[in-house]
Amino acid sequence: MAEYRIDELARAAGTSVRNVRVYQDRELLEPPVRRGRTAIYGDGHLSRLRLVLNMLDRGYAFAQIKEMLDAWRRGHSLADVLGLEEATGAAWSHEAPAVVPMRELVRMFGTQLTPANIRRALDLGILERRGAQFVAPSPRLLQAGHELVRLDVPLAEALALAAELQSETDRITGLLVGVVRKYVLDPKGADWLPSGEELPHYADVISRLHPLVMSALSAAVDRSARRVIPEIMGDRLIALAERAAERPPLEP
Template sequence: MAEYRIDELARAAGTSVRNVRVYQDRELLEAPVRRGRAAIYGDGHLSRLRLILNMLDRGYAFAQIREMLDAWRAGHSLGDVLGLEEATGAAWSHEAAEVVPMTDLLRMFGAQLTPANIRRALELGVLERRGAQFVAPSPRLLEAGHELVKLDVPLAEALALAAELQTETDRITGLLIGLVRKYVLDPKGPDWLPSGEELPHYADVITRLHPLVMSALSAAVDRSARRVIPEIMGDRLIALAEKAKKAD
């Protein structure tokens, strides 16, 4: 299970530390675990926070949100509710973030690591600040940018691509999850909530969504790459082959 300090939790949910404290004060968000002077949040907190933000976006007031959460909780054991919330939150925490020293960033991107490019990387979430350090929430995405720069693609262009990729993958992921919601949840009605006996099943459904999305996207990207790379690079490859033939 992932662990978060309050600022990390707020960033992961796309809100502010102030809002997190407000939701705690209104008893919408469970209290964190205390370790000495540190307050530690988990995947369940992240899931609940995202649910609160979703309901606020839909126009619900704090009192209404609390009533619905209390009503749902009253019909289930605490373990059942936490089990479903942990499963929901865990779906966002499969790649471990890594601290990236400035020396490593300079080695990877050299003179292109300008203040403007750093600001853009922070805006996109490719990098995050934690005190005096930088953290890569997705080390694989950062490494992909590094590989593009090694191929002489400007860092600014790689960051623009990262923004476009995020928009497109959000859209495609939404389509995949939308199918599950349409055929698994929506047929039960807009006011349906799982019973205590049903919670483990729906926790399992949610847990399986992340590998499902990853598998589908990976397979689709692989098929696309096999088709598109020859289409785009084919003329250059043919020209190289013809040049080699003439040289013989």
């Protein structure tokens, strides 16, 4: 589980330290864990903060947000409460963020690990800075970049590809989630909020979105890879096969 100081939490959620303190004072955020004089926040705080920010962006007042969360607490177990909070994404992450020392980044990317490429990786969220350290929120994504560089793809090109992939993935995810919102939530009206009795159903709807998106995208990418790789690389594979056939047999 990731840990954040208050400034890191605010930066990860795209808000300010002042706002975090305001939401905490309004009891929209749980108190942090104290380690001496340092306040430590976790993934649950980040997902709750993102939920609060999303609701504020949609025009809900502090009192409405608190009423909704309080109603959820009154009617359901702690596990259910966390289920609502984590519906923004924290509970669905199948990867644990990993600390990546600078020496490891140098080992992976060598002289291509320029200040410009590091800044680009930070801008894309492939790396995050935690004090003097770097953290990879998705170690698999970082490893994919490493594999591309090992295949002689320039790191700058791999980072440009990562930006394009993220943009396309966001677009497709938006299409999938938008269909559910259109037919499940929007017919209720823009100002609608579920009652205490309805909360379990609609929390379940939200909790099923991430597995649905993951399943659909994984299946689509697998089918695409099976089709596109031979289409793009087929001529090279044929040439290699022909070259291999031309080689004289080894003498016994």
